[in-house]
Amino acid sequence: MNATTSDIQTTRTICGYCGVGCSLDLVTRDNRIIAVHPAFDGPANEGALCVKGQFAYDYVHHPDRLSHPLVRDGEGRLRQASWEEALDRAAQGFMDVLQKHGRHAVYGVASGRTPSEANYMMQKFIRVGFGTNYIDNCSRA
Amino acid sequence: MSNPLADMEKPDVIFCIGTNMTEAHPVAATRLKKALARGAKMIVADPRRIRLAEMADLYLPIRVGSDTALLLGMAHVIVREGLADLEFIATRTEGYDKLVDHLQEKTPEWAASITGVPAARIEEAAILYGSSDRAAIFYTLGITEHICGVENVQSLCNLALLTGNFGREGTGVNPMRGQNNIQGAGDSGALPNNYAGFQPVDDAANQAKFEKAYGRRVDLEKGITKVTALEQCGDRIFGMLIDGENTVVSDPDQEHCIHALKSLEHLVVIDIFLTETAELADVVLPAASWAETDGHFVNTERRIQRVRKAVDSPGEARPDWWIIGQIARRMGMSGFDYDSPVPIFNELCALSPIYNGIDWDLAESGQYQWPIPYRGHPGTPRLHEDAFINGRGKFSFTDYRDPAETIDEDYPLWLTTGRRLESYHTRTQTGRSEGINELLPEETLEVHPGDAARYGLRDGGWARMSSRRGAVDVRVQTTRRSPQGTVFASFSFADVPINVLTGSGYDPITHTAELKVCPVHVEPIAEKAQLAAD
Numbered sequence: 001m002n003a004t005t006s007d008i009q010t011t012r013t014i015c016g017y018c019g020v021g022c023s024l025d026l027v028t029r030d031n032r033i034i035a036v037h038p039a040f041d042g043p044a045n046e047g048a049l050c051v052k053g054q055f056a057y058d059y060v061h062h063p064d065r066l067s068h069p070l071v072r073d074g075e076g077r078l079r080q081a082s083w084e085e086a087l088d089r090a091a092q093g094f095m096d097v098l099q100k101h102g103r104h105a106v107y108g109v110a111s112g113r114t115p116s117e118a119n120y121m122m123q124k125f126i127r128v129g130f131g132t133n134y135i136d137n138c139s140r141a
Numbered sequence: 142m143s144n145p146l147a148d149m150e151k152p153d154v155i156f157c158i159g160t161n162m163t164e165a166h167p168v169a170a171t172r173l174k175k176a177l178a179r180g181a182k183m184i185v186a187d188p189r190r191i192r193l194a195e196m197a198d199l200y201l202p203i204r205v206g207s208d209t210a211l212l213l214g215m216a217h218v219i220v221r222e223g224l225a226d227l228e229f230i231a232t233r234t235e236g237y238d239k240l241v242d243h244l245q246e247k248t249p250e251w252a253a254s255i256t257g258v259p260a261a262r263i264e265e266a267a268i269l270y271g272s273s274d275r276a277a278i279f280y281t282l283g284i285t286e287h288i289c290g291v292e293n294v295q296s297l298c299n300l301a302l303l304t305g306n307f308g309r310e311g312t313g314v315n316p317m318r319g320q321n322n323i324q325g326a327g328d329s330g331a332l333p334n335n336y337a338g339f340q341p342v343d344d345a346a347n348q349a350k351f352e353k354a355y356g357r358r359v360d361l362e363k364g365i366t367k368v369t370a371l372e373q374c375g376d377r378i379f380g381m382l383i384d385g386e387n388t389v390v391s392d393p394d395q396e397h398c399i400h401a402l403k404s405l406e407h408l409v410v411i412d413i414f415l416t417e418t419a420e421l422a423d424v425v426l427p428a429a430s431w432a433e434t435d436g437h438f439v440n441t442e443r444r445i446q447r448v449r450k451a452v453d454s455p456g457e458a459r460p461d462w463w464i465i466g467q468i469a470r471r472m473g474m475s476g477f478d479y480d481s482p483v484p485i486f487n488e489l490c491a492l493s494p495i496y497n498g499i500d501w502d503l504a505e506s507g508q509y510q511w512p513i514p515y516r517g518h519p520g521t522p523r524l525h526e527d528a529f530i531n532g533r534g535k536f537s538f539t540d541y542r543d544p545a546e547t548i549d550e551d552y553p554l555w556l557t558t559g560r561r562l563e564s565y566h567t568r569t570q571t572g573r574s575e576g577i578n579e580l581l582p583e584e585t586l587e588v589h590p591g592d593a594a595r596y597g598l599r600d601g602g603w604a605r606m607s608s609r610r611g612a613v614d615v616r617v618q619t620t621r622r623s624p625q626g627t628v629f630a631s632f633s634f635a636d637v638p639i640n641v642l643t644g645s646g647y648d649p650i651t652h653t654a655e656l657k658v659c660p661v662h663v664e665p666i667a668e669k670a671q672l673a674a675d
Contacts, residue, residue: 011451014438016431017565019318020146020169021440023507026432026451033432033452043507044146044440050167052565052577057432059573060452064414066427067456078415078425083457083467090382090424091471093407097380100406107370107378110331111385111461112323114428115436115448117482118461119322119329120337120489122384125469128355128476133333133342133364134378137326138386140368140653 012039015053016113020044022053033057094129103130110137143313144277145442145510145522150175151311154273155183156266158208158297159283159657163192164562166281166317169441173279182273184266186211186258187283188557189587189629190622199266202624205557206544206658207256209289212296213539214252214260215267217244219303224271229305233529236536240299243538255541271304275311282319283559286656288545290648295537302534308525318441319560321431325439328496328511329489333364338493354492355476366652371397375404382409382468384461385428389417390567390635393654394610394644411464414569417635427458434460436482437504439511442522445499446507544658545646548626552608552660554592555627558643559657564633571633584634585618588663589625593617597665605666606630608642608659614666615639628663632656 008029015022023042027035036054040047059065069086070078081089097105106129110122119137126135149155149172162170170193177183177196185197186208194200203211219225220241230237249260249267256263270276278301284293297314306312318324330337340347343361352358370378371392381402392398402408402421410422419425433454439445462482469477479485483501490496498513498520509520525534548555563581565571572578586606588598598604600619605612606628615630615637623629632639646655 009451011449012447013432013449013451014321014440014446016321016438016448016570018166019320019323019441020166021321021438021442021444021446022168023446028451031452043444044442044446045168048168048171051563051580052571053168056565056571056574056577058575059570060430060432061455062414062573064573065430065455065458066413066415066419066425067454067458069427069457070415070422070425072423078420078422083459086424086426087464087467087471090409090426090468093409093423094380094382094468095472097407101377101379105378106380106382107365107367108331109367109370109381109383109386109388110326110329112320112326113385113431114322114326114461115434115438115482116322116325116329116445116489117436117485118384118465119326119331120485121462121465121469121477122382123330123332123337124355124476125382125465125474127330127336127351127359128357128474129469129472131357131359133360133362134370135331135364136333136367136370137323137331138320138367138388138391139323139327140366140651 010037015049017052022049024049024053032061098130103132104134106130106134108135110135112138142315142442143307143524144315146172148277148311148313148523149173150179152176152181152275152277153311154270154276155181156270156276156278157183157193158186158278158280160279160281160317161187161191161193161559162279162281162317165319165560167562169317182269184269188624188627190624199262199269201258201262201266203256203258205555205627206287207541208284208287208293209296209539210252210255210541211258211263212293212300213244213247213541214249214263215270216296216299216303217247218249218264218267219271219300220244222268222271224268225303226305230303234302234534234536239538240536270300275309276304276306277312278314279317280315281317283657285651285653287658288646288648288655289542290653291650292539296539298534299536299539302536307534308523308527310523316441322438324441324443325437328439328493333366337489338495340494368647368652368654371401374401379405380407381405383418384411384465387416387418387567387569389421390638390640391632393640393656395638395641396611397644411461413458416567416569426464427456428464429454429458429460433458437486443510444507445504445509445511447505545655546609546658546660548660552662554661554663556606556608556642556659556661557627557629557657558632558639559629561631561633564631566633567635568633584615584630584637586615587620587623587629588617589621589623590619591625592628593619596663598663599665603666603668604663606642607662610644611641613637613639613641628661
């Protein structure tokens with residue numbers, strides 16, 4: 001099947017690597033990234049991108065990507081699970097720790113790579129769930 | 142950063158210390174190159190002769206961990222030579238007289254004895270920085286990843302306060318942040334000492350504000366840092382939720398870290414790959430990647446920018462915000478009924494004074510740099526223009542301290558760690574990008590030819606490098622980029638886990654690990670292939 005330009009879409013976003021925050025356009029076709037174009041109107045980069053931002057995007061479609069939740073089975077191995085089962089296991093485990101060891105036994109580590117919305121949710125999860133400030137992000141190491 | 146990225150093209154004098162910007166922040170470095178092309182002068186202080194050092198007018202090859210001594214010596218010279226901006230000092234700062242007394246003994250000769258840089262070069266740097274109208278400081282983890290990281294930053298602020306280099310175009314003290322949204326993580330309240338918008342948790346008014354918003358009273362006491370939490374695993378900490386961090390490879394003292402995570406009763410990891418850390422989890426939840434999610438990143442100049450979904454996630458992977466909300470709801474928590482990232486961001490804005498002026502729709506333009514205190518406010522590209530947040534700029538009376546561990550007969554070489562252009566952090570992403578992998582297929586240890594001869598190492602051969610905590614095998618690359626007595630490697634490759642060695646100490650205030658200094662011993666070993674064949 002020959003692709004036509006009408007199959008191609010571009011999406012303006014921000015580079016996911018360092019903290020400079022370069023604007024770029026993701027060029028996609030059939031739900032895959034096929035190129036990255038630097039944004040000349042990007043306030044941080046004004047058209048520049050480094051070798052990582054320009055070229056290191058194939059990891060998005062790498063076969064190693066996690067595509068299903070995993071839970072540890074009775075023999076200590078990680079096995080595929082449904083979201084239903086994995087989320088129940090995740091929640092039940094935190095409730096068990098809370099009951100057995102108290103509020104100050106659960107800790108949250110947020111990411112410097114995820115959007116702010118994920119970070120906000122991480123800190124709210126710890127503060128609302130346990131009433132503690134046992135939350136940090138990965139900036140110290 | 143106190144100043145916007147655009148200001149990087151404006152200084153008369155650029156002072157870079159502990160930043161390998163051409164490799165770690167290449168696009169920002171292009172702005173410095175423009176300034177240099179325009180005629181700006183550049184001072185670079187770094188233990189290694191990095192690319193920036195080659196571009197510098199004045200290069201100061203300081204010994205690892207001696208930054209505070211250099212900066213105190215420079216401050217001494219600025220005062221001695223009458224280069225202090227007395228009007229700025231009188232109207233904007235406090236503690237100057239005490240600083241002058243404090244600097245009395247911090248002569249360039251004293252600084253030279255610690256840094257290894259000749260006193261005349263330290264004087265030259267101080268005079269160049271102190272006599273320009275617009276001087277800007279740029280630093281990265283080479284300043285903060287020390288047991289004296291706070292003193293290093295304070296010593297840099299002293300230089301800028303002394304010379305009135307704050308609040309104007311082309312000036313400031315500018316940390317380059319290393320991760321796409323590490324600024325946003327702090328802004329959003331993912332910190333043990335602050336709610337969203339850097340509102341201290343130990344302030345009762347803030348506690349009351351968030352009790353009303355969240356329907357739950359949160360401790361008035363600060364939480365513990367991640368460093369402390371890892372120390373308490375299996376003792377006081379029994380459950381952990383880690384989102385998108387490969388702690389096992391990125392953190393110091395790997396053996397301790399793995400032991401800590403294994404001693405938990407419940408570990409949940411959210412990530413896009415089965416990282417070394419996720420492999421230890423009880424539950425692994427697959428996340429949407431950067432190209433598959435909507436939200437915001439906040440960059441090093443405090444600019445809030447929209448990230449947009451371009452492709453669907455593989456299989457059943459879902460956005461982080463959705464996953465965390467689902468766990469919360471299953472635990473019976475209220476206030477997690479979000480159906481998109483929009484209300485989450487709007488809640489963050491409403492609760493954070495530095496974001497009060499924007500919401501999801503306004504942030505769309507990407508034009509806002511915080512603080513944006515009220516609707517209609519244009520944002521704040523440059524901090525400290527008319528006043529400092531807390532009134533006056535305070536001079537700090539810092540002192541030099543030795544690193545947590547220093548070289549001796551058993552561990553005679555300094556190891557310093559860092560980044561390389563072609564790899565990012567623990568390579569979970571760049572290690573899965575074909576072209577990049579060809580550019581930099583493996584880790585090497587940078588060794589000065591003199592040290593190679595002394596320790597019997599050869600270029601391309603293998604070395605076993607040991608510290609007080611462990612040993613790793615690494616291929617040798619002889620180069621004059623590292624000075625005699627100091628070797629360098631990145632921590633990016635999981636098969637050469639440099640963080641097995643590190644972890645000698647932490648800054649007592651920030652708990653940032655001293656990843657930039659680790660005394661080591663090196664010895665030649667047989668080729669790895671031959672070892673495998675044995």
